[in-house]
Amino acid sequence: MIDQIKNKINNLNNSAANTERAGVKQAKAKVEKVEQSITKNKTDLDGGKVSQFVSKETIKNMAKQPPIDKISTSRIKSAIANGSYPLDLDKIADALFDAYKEMKD
Numbered sequence: 415m416i417d418q419i420k421n422k423i424n425n426l427n428n429s430a431a432n433t434e435r436a437g438v439k440q441a442k443a444k445v446e447k448v449e450q451s452i453t454k455n456k457t458d459l460d461g462g463k464v465s466q467f468v469s470k471e472t473i474k475n476m477a478k479q480p481p482i483d484k485i486s487t488s489r490i491k492s493a494i495a496n497g498s499y500p501l502d503l504d505k506i507a508d509a510l511f512d513a514y515k516e517m518k519d
Contacts (some may be wrong), residue, residue, distance in 0.1 A: 493499035 490499065
């Protein structure tokens, strides 16, 4: 009786181990397929359209600088300093209240 129980337990353990190994093999195969598709589908994001007109050094320099329009920024700053920049206080209050409600949720 004890031998039968031991055999059943061993059979269960072996079948579980085999199932686990098969699952690992399938997972590895899926990972390999994904990795292969990624390496096959690596393409230049801009398709060479931008880089043919702009040098790589220019692109690197642009990436270092923040995307700020300095002309518009200086125009707005001077309008605020002069007091001629139009402020809609109702819109500002609504936006602040909406942001507050989002934070509370």
